[in-house]
Amino acid sequence: MELLAHFSHVVAVFLMVAGLYVVMARGNLIKKLVGLSVFQTSVYLLYIAPGKLIGGTAPILAPQYGLYSNPLPHVLILTAIVVGVATLALGLALAVRIREAYGSIEEDEIIAADNAAEEARP
Amino acid sequence: MGRRRGGTIIETLIINALLVLMALAVLVLARTRNLFAVVVLSGVYSFLMATLLVALDAVDVAMTEAAVGAGVSTVLLLGALHLCKSEEARPAHRPWLPLALSGATGLLLIYGALDLPDFADPAAPIHRHVAPRYLQNEVDVPNVVTAVLASFRGYDTLGETTVVFTAGAGIVALLRRRRHKGGGDAQ
Numbered sequence: 474m475e476l477l478a479h480f481s482h483v484v485a486v487f488l489m490v491a492g493l494y495v496v497m498a499r500g501n502l503i504k505k506l507v508g509l510s511v512f513q514t515s516v517y518l519l520y521i522a523p524g525k526l527i528g529g530t531a532p533i534l535a536p537q538y539g540l541y542s543n544p545l546p547h548v549l550i551l552t553a554i555v556v557g558v559a560t561l562a563l564g565l566a567l568a569v570r571i572r573e574a575y576g577s578i579e580e581d582e583i584i585a586a587d588n589a590a591e592e593a594r595p
Numbered sequence: 596m597g598r599r600r601g602g603t604i605i606e607t608l609i610i611n612a613l614l615v616l617m618a619l620a621v622l623v624l625a626r627t628r629n630l631f632a633v634v635v636l637s638g639v640y641s642f643l644m645a646t647l648l649v650a651l652d653a654v655d656v657a658m659t660e661a662a663v664g665a666g667v668s669t670v671l672l673l674g675a676l677h678l679c680k681s682e683e684a685r686p687a688h689r690p691w692l693p694l695a696l697s698g699a700t701g702l703l704l705i706y707g708a709l710d711l712p713d714f715a716d717p718a719a720p721i722h723r724h725v726a727p728r729y730l731q732n733e734v735d736v737p738n739v740v741t742a743v744l745a746s747f748r749g750y751d752t753l754g755e756t757t758v759v760f761t762a763g764a765g766i767v768a769l770l771r772r773r774r775h776k777g778g779g780d781a782q
Contacts, residue, residue: 475709476709478713478714479705479708479709479711479713479714480611480614480714481610481614481714482705482708482711482714483705483708484614484615484617484618485708486701486704486705486708487618487621487701488617488618488621489701489704490697490698490700490701490704491621491622491624491625491697492621493696493697493700494625494690494693494694494697495624495625497690497693497696497697498686498690498693498694499683499686500683500684500686501630501683501684503630503633503634503672503675503676503679504630504633504683506672507624507633507634507637507672508625510637510664510668511621511624511637511640514640514641514644514664517644517648517656517660518644518647521648521651521653521656522651522714523711523712523714523719523721524651524652524653524721524722524726525610525651525652525714525715526652526715526717526722527603527606527607527715528602528603528606529652530652531652531653531654532652532730532738532739532740533654533737533738533739534730534732534737534738534739535737541652541730541739542651542652542653543721543722543726544726544729544730544739544740544743545725545726545729545743546653546721547653547655547656547740548740548743548744548748550653550656551655551656551659551740551744552751552752552755554656554659554660554663554664555659555663555755555758555759556755556758556759557664558663558664558667558668558671559758559759559761559762559763560762561668561671561672562671562762562763562766563762563765563766563769565671565672565674565675566765566766566769566770567769568675568679569675569678569679569769569770570769570770572678572679577680578679578680579683579684581684582684
């Protein structure tokens, strides 16, 4: 019952941890970035879900409604979404640039290429 | 009264069903190796998130998530995929350490989350503290989110624009070097 009342929190934590796992465990840079954006999105859920009131409506004032969900998390997360996409775009640009320099976006191959260059240097 | 109670249960049910679908989408996403499938799944995930946000009464956020999160992000990812290989390499070894680390983090976070107020509890501090004042319509804009975003937190929105501009400038600086390739990588 305790877990059911916190189901949204549990799912938000699961999404966050899944994103974290993808960022840590996967070597592909694009996959890592998708994981990072899942991580970011889980934060939206963590913020928005507590602002919900069952039976409430969206916070657009009208005389026939009295119960509104909390508008403040919505404002914060609107900013976060745009910043999240800016981060993703910058990360993808870096990945494309790395692909040009190394011919690969796999972490292992990039590190191997770096090590090979290090050894080749006199 | 009975109808109202039924509505409450259905609302909770819809929210929980969407949450389960999102968790499933991310589970499949984490296991998939084909990057095109990963990008499409992340689009599916974003649209599920947008739907959930409508169910959670965050309509402005839902619109932004559908347009920016599901739309622009997917286009950006597909564009990057077009310039890179679309298959992920198999890892050399089983990622036990990241699995253990993220599992431990998750358990710790859930343990902490149990102390938070229950879902949709009207007595929670979030609904009692400053929110009622913002809902009094002080600036004569019926959409409270717009009122707060443009009026109370106008400087924050300016800061957000600065972040987007910086990111855009960074992308231009990174990708402009492609035109004179070779020259930039001389060292």
